[in-house]
Amino acid sequence: MRKRMSPANLFDRIFKVRRLKTKLLLMIIVPTVSVLVLSSGAIFSYESVRAKKSIVQDSFTLAQITASSSTAALAFNDQKSLNEYLASLGVRSDVVAACIYGADQKLEGKYVRQGARQDCPQPHEVMEDGYIFRHGLLLLYQPVRLEGQRIGTVFIASDLRQLHEALKFHAELIGTVLAIAVLIILLASGRLQRSVSNPILSLTRTARAVADNKDYSIRASGTSQDELGILVLAFNTMLEQIETQNANLEHLLQESQKAVQIRDEFMSIASHELKTPLTSLRAQVQMLERLAKTGALKTTPAAQIQRLMSFTDQQVIRLVTLIEDLLDVTRITTGRLHLNYEQVDVCSLVSDIVESHKAEIGKSGSTVETHIEEPVVARCDHLRLEQVIVNLLINALKYGQGKPIKITVRRTNGSLRMVVEDHGIGISPAAQERIFDRFERAVSATHYGGLGLGLYITRQIILAHQGTIRVISVEGSGSTFIVELPL
Amino acid sequence: MKTRPQCVIQFLICLVVLSPCGPARADPGPREASEYQLKAAFLLNFGRFTEWPPAGESTGPINLCVVGRDPFGTDLDQIVSNQSIHGRPIKIVRVSSGAPPSNCQILFVGPVDKQKVGELLSDVRQSPTLTVSDIPGFTNNGGMIQFLVEGQHIQFLINLQAASQAGLKISSKLLKIAKLVQ
Numbered sequence: 001m002r003k004r005m006s007p008a009n010l011f012d013r014i015f016k017v018r019r020l021k022t023k024l025l026l027m028i029i030v031p032t033v034s035v036l037v038l039s040s041g042a043i044f045s046y047e048s049v050r051a052k053k054s055i056v057q058d059s060f061t062l063a064q065i066t067a068s069s070s071t072a073a074l075a076f077n078d079q080k081s082l083n084e085y086l087a088s089l090g091v092r093s094d095v096v097a098a099c100i101y102g103a104d105q106k107l108e109g110k111y112v113r114q115g116a117r118q119d120c121p122q123p124h125e126v127m128e129d130g131y132i133f134r135h136g137l138l139l140l141y142q143p144v145r146l147e148g149q150r151i152g153t154v155f156i157a158s159d160l161r162q163l164h165e166a167l168k169f170h171a172e173l174i175g176t177v178l179a180i181a182v183l184i185i186l187l188a189s190g191r192l193q194r195s196v197s198n199p200i201l202s203l204t205r206t207a208r209a210v211a212d213n214k215d216y217s218i219r220a221s222g223t224s225q226d227e228l229g230i231l232v233l234a235f236n237t238m239l240e241q242i243e244t245q246n247a248n249l250e251h252l253l254q255e256s257q258k259a260v261q262i263r264d265e266f267m268s269i270a271s272h273e274l275k276t277p278l279t280s281l282r283a284q285v286q287m288l289e290r291l292a293k294t295g296a297l298k299t300t301p302a303a304q305i306q307r308l309m310s311f312t313d314q315q316v317i318r319l320v321t322l323i324e325d326l327l328d329v330t331r332i333t334t335g336r337l338h339l340n341y342e343q344v345d346v347c348s349l350v351s352d353i354v355e356s357h358k359a360e361i362g363k364s365g366s367t368v369e370t371h372i373e374e375p376v377v378a379r380c381d382h383l384r385l386e387q388v389i390v391n392l393l394i395n396a397l398k399y400g401q402g403k404p405i406k407i408t409v410r411r412t413n414g415s416l417r418m419v420v421e422d423h424g425i426g427i428s429p430a431a432q433e434r435i436f437d438r439f440e441r442a443v444s445a446t447h448y449g450g451l452g453l454g455l456y457i458t459r460q461i462i463l464a465h466q467g468t469i470r471v472i473s474v475e476g477s478g479s480t481f482i483v484e485l486p487l
Numbered sequence: 488m489k490t491r492p493q494c495v496i497q498f499l500i501c502l503v504v505l506s507p508c509g510p511a512r513a514d515p516g517p518r519e520a521s522e523y524q525l526k527a528a529f530l531l532n533f534g535r536f537t538e539w540p541p542a543g544e545s546t547g548p549i550n551l552c553v554v555g556r557d558p559f560g561t562d563l564d565q566i567v568s569n570q571s572i573h574g575r576p577i578k579i580v581r582v583s584s585g586a587p588p589s590n591c592q593i594l595f596v597g598p599v600d601k602q603k604v605g606e607l608l609s610d611v612r613q614s615p616t617l618t619v620s621d622i623p624g625f626t627n628n629g630g631m632i633q634f635l636v637e638g639q640h641i642q643f644l645i646n647l648q649a650a651s652q653a654g655l656k657i658s659s660k661l662l663k664i665a666k667l668v669q
Contacts (some may be wrong), residue, residue: 072660075532075638081664146569245655 009237021197028189029421036181040174051163059158063142067154070100072142074152097157101126120159136160138375199228203235204260216243266439271324273451277315280438284312325453332460339381339464346416347372353389354460365402372409378487384461392420392481400424416485423478431473525641526634527563529596533632534572534593536661539615540654552588552606555597596620604628614628615654626669635666642666
């Protein structure tokens with residue numbers, strides 16, 4: 001036995017159709033067409049009942065008039081007049097037969113339209129007063145009364161063709177209207193359906209493409225102003241955010257990879273830089289130990305021991321400087337670089353530094369020329385500013401190729417300007433952008449020693465003083481570092 | 488089924504009134520009415536299609552007077568008994584030939600000589616009396632309705648002017664089926 005499908009099951013089955021478009025179309029069409037069909041049916045039923053009532057009422061009126069007018073003729077047994085009355089009903093195209101019976105149900109008057117399929121009923125066929133629809137005809141019986149007594153019966157048979165034609169016309173009209181309405185609904189529903197389904201389908205396609213290809217640059221299309229438009233916009237914004245975040249993550253990853261690489265390089269350089277003075281120190285210490293063991297220490301001239309100790313001291317200072325730089329970097333990155341502000345005469349500071357670095361200057365082969373127009377006093381941290389000037393001077397000596405170095409200090413527009421200019425190897429434009437970064441250097445560590453922290457620390461100190469530092473350089477022609485500090 | 492007359496008299500009236508046969512019919516069956524039975528029924532129906540002017544005693548009986556020789560015998564009494572005209576009972580008054588008829592709503596003039604007809608009509612001229620007779624030339628002499636037997640059918644003539652002068656209104660339905668209206 002096949003299980004009968006209930007309407008609810010059928011409904012579920014229809015709505016299990018996968019396609020959203022089909023569902024939307026059904027959602028629009030099924031209720032509207034149902035309402036249309038039901039209302040059309042109701043209108044047709046109402047019209048049918050109304051038309052039948054109307055024709056019955058009409059026929060009753062006709063029968064009553066006939067009964068009233070034929071009273072005398074019936075009372076006086078005037079069959080000729082009765083026939084004339086009834087024949088006059090022939091002007092009504094729907095009347096196919098009209099008959100009058102006496103009190104004994106004997107036929108007294110008769111009119112039957114030519115070719116009519118209804119004749120006057122035989123006396124025994126005469127029915128009760130009232131009406132009946134039979135074989136496409138309305139058969140109606142109406143009593144004839146005189147002085148309260150029944151003296152006969154009027155019978156009228158009306159053709160319902162007109163009624164049927166009217167109802168047919170109504171049905172056709174309703175059918176046409178229904179067809180047009182359904183057509184409009186189909187057209188409109190297609191459009192309505194698309195306005196809802198297209199953004200959703202676009203979203204679905206985009207979501208699937210994003211999920212399949214991991215491509216977050218795809219965007220869903222849709223420009224409507226409704227909730228769906230907002231949804232599409234929100235979805236696109238979400239994709240945009242994911243894309244940006246991905247790009248940021250990618251950037252961060254690259255940055256961190258680069259940082260790790262730089263750190264590894266730095267570790268390597270730092271190890272080397274720290275190892276070099278330590279190796280020298282060890283050699284000095286071993287020499288002293290050897291002299292002590294052999295008892296030659298007492299015989300060694302004091303000048304040689306002093307030179308030995310001085311060399312040892314230089315290595316220790318070099319180590320201390322390296323460690324100081326590392327500590328400075330730690331201070332800067334952890335925000336613990338504290339400045340002790342005081343009034344500093346920058347001009348005498350520069351002169352003192354040049355004076356104290358005579359040995360290094362002499363070793364480099366360069367000459368240092370200072371241009372100081374007037375004494376300039378700035379409010380800054382004395383030791384840190386000294387660190388800045390030393391760094392710049394050491395850099396100029398290091399990369400100056402023994403060519404003249406010029407240091408200029410002057411006051412401009414309420415600020416201190418200090419320019420350190422060399423004519424050495426210069427810095428490439430690409431390197432100019434990163435020389436102030438941590439662990440960066442413009443040149444190979446193999447040829448030029450150092451941790452690559454000098455300019456980083458210099459810049460951080462200047463920034464801490466709300467100052468600026470920049471470099472102007474042509475590769476092969478030298479570099480000019482310009483420091484500006486507020487007074 | 489439609490209602491049949493409840494009593495014998497009603498059945499007889501219907502039979503008499505509606506029977507197509509006339510007095511000249513060759514072989515009248517036992518159920519067929521005689522000429523004067525039909526005329527009695529006609530007399531009753533004339534009253535039913537006539538309106539009298541409103542008078543003080545409008546709820547009293549309709550006096551159906553018969554003057555001259557009575558041709559109906561007991562038929563008239565039987566036919567009008569228990570019947571009404573405009574809801575009023577009918578009373579048959581047979582007027583002796585000497586006395587002038589008075590207070591008659593319907594007056595049937597039986598066979599009398601021509602001079603007597605004139606007298607009778609002038610007696611009732613001032614009162615609303617429907618005058619009926621089967622005397623030839625009755626309507627020409629101022630009578631209102633005159634029976635006429637043609638073949639098997641009983642017909643009638645109406646003198647509408649006489650009726651109007653007496654203040655009577657005869658229904659157009661009756662006028663329509665009259666043989667002649669003067």
